[in-house]
Every structure is written in structure tokens, then in C-alpha cells.
Amino acid sequence: MPAKKVAFCGKGIFFSAEGKNTGMIKPTQNIQNIKREIRNFYKKDVAVRVNLGRNKIVSFTGKLSGIYPSLFTVQPDDENYRGKTSYAYAEVLCGSVKVKERKKA
Secondary structure, eight states, rough: OOOOOEEESSOOEEEESSSEEEEOOOOOOOOOHHHHHHHHTTTEEEEEEEEEETTEEEEEEEEEEEESSSEEEEESSSTOSSSSSSSEEEHOOOOOOOOOEEEEE
């Protein structure tokens, strides 16, 4: 079996002989994978982090309460929370919304 050669491509990106990225770049996500991950959190406690731009970040916890074809909704634990609670899967793909399962203490 021949040894794999690695080439350097200018900006710290490494490619193998097959042309596959071997480091430094995150593997790509797609909407279907994100929908599948979010669907696994249905009716579970989640932590949501939303980047509103200009160094404004909002974090809250709640329960994933709805799964729809193009968006999902989160019911916040804080009844007085007045922010947006429905998010598109594309916002997760772009990185402006992060959702992860909250561990129970």
C-alpha cells in the first residue's frame, strides 16, 4: 500500500493525495444532519446560545417544544423571557444559534 502524501495549500490547509482535507477546516454540516440532531433533543432540556451580532450574545435554557419542517421552537424556563424562541435550522448551520442538551445536575 503506497504511503499517503500530504500537500500544503497556502493558508494552513492540508490535503491528502485524494484531495481530502486532513486538518484545520471543520467538516461541513448540512441541513439534514442538523434537523436530525435537533429532532433528538425533542421534549428535552436544552441550552440555547444566540449570537445577535455586535458582541451581543443571549443564553437561556428551556425545553425544545416544537419541531417543524423549516424551524424549531424552544420554551424557555424563565416565564419572563421576552426574546425570540423559534429558530431556523439555517441559523444553526451558520453558527448564529447553538443548541445543546442540558445535563441534569
